[in-house]
Amino acid sequence: MTNHKKKEMVNAFQEKFSKKMQELNLNFNKVNLYQQAFSHSSFINDFNMDRLDHNERLEFLGDSVLELTVSRYLFDKYPELPEGNLTKMRATIVCEPSLVIFANKIALHDLILLGKGEEKTGGRTRPSLVSDAFEAFVGALYLDQGLTAVWKFAENVIFPFVEGDKLDGVVDFKTQFQEYVHQQNKGDVTYRLINEEGPAHHRLFTSEVILENKPVAIGKGKTKKESEQQAAESAYKLLKNKEV
Numbered sequence: 001m002t003n004h005k006k007k008e009m010v011n012a013f014q015e016k017f018s019k020k021m022q023e024l025n026l027n028f029n030k031v032n033l034y035q036q037a038f039s040h041s042s043f044i045n046d047f048n049m050d051r052l053d054h055n056e057r058l059e060f061l062g063d064s065v066l067e068l069t070v071s072r073y074l075f076d077k078y079p080e081l082p083e084g085n086l087t088k089m090r091a092t093i094v095c096e097p098s099l100v101i102f103a104n105k106i107a108l109h110d111l112i113l114l115g116k117g118e119e120k121t122g123g124r125t126r127p128s129l130v131s132d133a134f135e136a137f138v139g140a141l142y143l144d145q146g147l148t149a150v151w152k153f154a155e156n157v158i159f160p161f162v163e164g165d166k167l168d169g170v171v172d173f174k175t176q177f178q179e180y181v182h183q184q185n186k187g188d189v190t191y192r193l194i195n196e197e198g199p200a201h202h203r204l205f206t207s208e209v210i211l212e213n214k215p216v217a218i219g220k221g222k223t224k225k226e227s228e229q230q231a232a233e234s235a236y237k238l239l240k241n242k243e244v
Contacts, residue, residue: 042115062139187212
């Protein structure tokens, strides 16, 4: 493709990128850095650009920045959880399927600069390509604006994913509570459904966790399992706090 075509694509990218950053309420200084973050290797190859002008180095950096940001968030949000649980949660957040969800939420795929062939074969919606661009964008944002800007971005795009119970089941509080009770020799744990209300399409279940025949805590959820998980979480935190 011609240099004229390249200029057209770059100009269109810069205009769309500026609007996108306004939407995200983020500042930027080095637009060329972000252009690299969204430059797929097929785009670089089509215009015979330097092979290091594509986004893979920024993707490498962004992956580490994401891990650090998410690690700090989880560390603060779940002070009672051990390292193993935190590691599982982080892996669920910083993985390709989740990154694609984050990217699609803000239509980041619209910014990706692709070669003609990659565009024709649907590269713009390919999960690996989209998640790579998301990581590269985070890497560019870190270099341009620092960790504070990355945290601000994550608060809007990533952390609501965690707070919205999208990670249900990743932290198995029933197992966590059972292991704790066993280690402390506190007796047997059972669960009992104590209430079920609401229409069939929007049920609310309430369960209580019982330790040695005594109710310890209750939990609510859209399913019986979820209500038991909530009850176990409350019981676990309650007993742990009594140790302090």
